[in-house]
Amino acid sequence: DVKVTQSSRYLVxxxxxxxxxxxxQDMDHExxxxxxxxxxxxxxxxxxxxxxKMKEKGDIPEGYxxxxxxxxxxxxxxxSASTNQTSMYLCASSPPGAIxxxxxGTRLSVL
Amino acid sequence: xxxxxxxxxxxILQEGANSTLxxxxxxxxxxxxxxxxxxxGQLINLFYIPSGTKQNGRLSATTVATERYSLLYISSSQxxxxxxxxxxxxxxxIIFGKGTRLHILP
Numbered sequence: 001d002v003k004v005t006q007s008s009r010y011l012v013x014x015x016x017x018x019x020x021x022x023x024x025q026d027m028d029h030e031x032x033x034x035x036x037x038x039x040x041x042x043x044x045x046x047x048x049x050x051x052x053k054m055k056e057k058g059d060i061p062e063g064y065x066x067x068x069x070x071x072x073x074x075x076x077x078x079x080s081a082s083t084n085q086t087s088m089y090l091c092a093s094s095p096p097g098a099i100x101x102x103x104x105g106t107r108l109s110v111l
Numbered sequence: 112x113x114x115x116x117x118x119x120x121x122x123i124l125q126e127g128a129n130s131t132l133x134x135x136x137x138x139x140x141x142x143x144x145x146x147x148x149x150x151x152g153q154l155i156n157l158f159y160i161p162s163g164t165k166q167n168g169r170l171s172a173t174t175v176a177t178e179r180y181s182l183l184y185i186s187s188s189q190x191x192x193x194x195x196x197x198x199x200x201x202x203x204x205i206i207f208g209k210g211t212r213l214h215i216l217p
Contacts, residue, residue: 033205042209043197058204088152099144100205102154 003027006091006103013110019078021106023091032074033092033100034058034066043090049074050096081110113138115200117208124188125216132183132211134198141201143174145183148195148210157183157196188215 007022025032033048035058045058047066055066063085067075074093078085086109092100114137124130134143142161146154158165158172160181165172169189174181185192195210 035207040209043199043207045204048204090154092154098142099156099159100199101156102146105152105154107152 004091004093004101004103006089006106008106009104011106011108013078013081013108015082015110017078017081017110019081019108019110021076021078021089021091021108023074023076023093023103024072025074025093025101026072027093027101028071029093029095029101030071031094031096031100032068033094034064034074034076035090035092036060036087037090037105038087046076083110086110113140113200113202113206115198115206115208117196117198117211119211120209121212121214123214123216126188126190128188128215130185130188130213132185132196132213134181134183134200134208136179136181136200138179138202139176143181143201144199145172145181146197146199147192148197150194154197185213188213190215190217 004025034046035043037043049055049068065077089106091103094100116135118133145157148154160172160174162176169186171184193215195212197210199207
C-alpha cells in the first residue's frame with residue numbers, strides 16, 4: 001500500500017512563527033503536492049514538485065515556500081505564520097499523470 | 112481556466128437510501144478521480160475513472176468524457192458514508208471541485 005505520512009495531525013502556532021509541515025512518501029513517486037482546504041473553497045493547490053529540487057507554484061503560493069531535497073520528502077514552510085493560514089493542509093504524491101495518494105492531513109491553527 | 116462543479120453542495124439522507132453525486136467539468140481532461148473525505152479529514156481515493164464505469168461494493172462511478180461529466184452512485188447508504196465527496200480532474204494540473212457534503216442519518 002502507498003503510504004503518505006504527514007508529521008503532525010494537529011499543530012498550534014503563534015503569529016509570526018516559522019512553521020514546517022513535513023510530508024514523506026514511500027513509493028518513489030516523482031510528483032508531490034501541497035494543498036490547503038478551507039470551508040466553501042474546497043482544496044486549493046499551494047505548490048507542487050515533479051522532481052527533487054524542482055518546484056512549481058500552484059494557485060495560492062503567497063506566504064508559503066517549499067523544499068524538496070530528497071525524492072521522498074516534501075516540506076511546506078510558512079516563513080511567518082499568519083492567522084489567515086489557519087487551515088487543513090494535505091500532502092499528496094503520485095507518479096506522473098496518475099492517481100494521487102493523500103496523507104491524513106495537518107490541521108494548523110495560528111493564534 | 113477549467114471549471115469543476117459538483118452538485119448538490121449538501122445532501123442529507125436516511126440510512127439505506129441511494130444517492131447520486133455529480134461532477135461537471137468545462138473542458139476535456141486527462142483523467143478524473145473521486146475522493147471521500149471522512150469526518151476526521153482523511154482523503155480516501157474511491158475511483159480513478161477517466162471514462163467508463165467502475166464498481167466497488169456499494170459505490171460505483173461513471174464518467175462520460177465526451178459530455179464532460181462524472182457521476183458517483185452510493186447505494187444502501189450507511190452512516191460511515193458521511194463526509195465530503197470531491198471530484199478532481201487532471202487538466203494541466205489537478206483541479207478539485209468544492210465537494211458535496213453528505214450526511215447519512217441513522
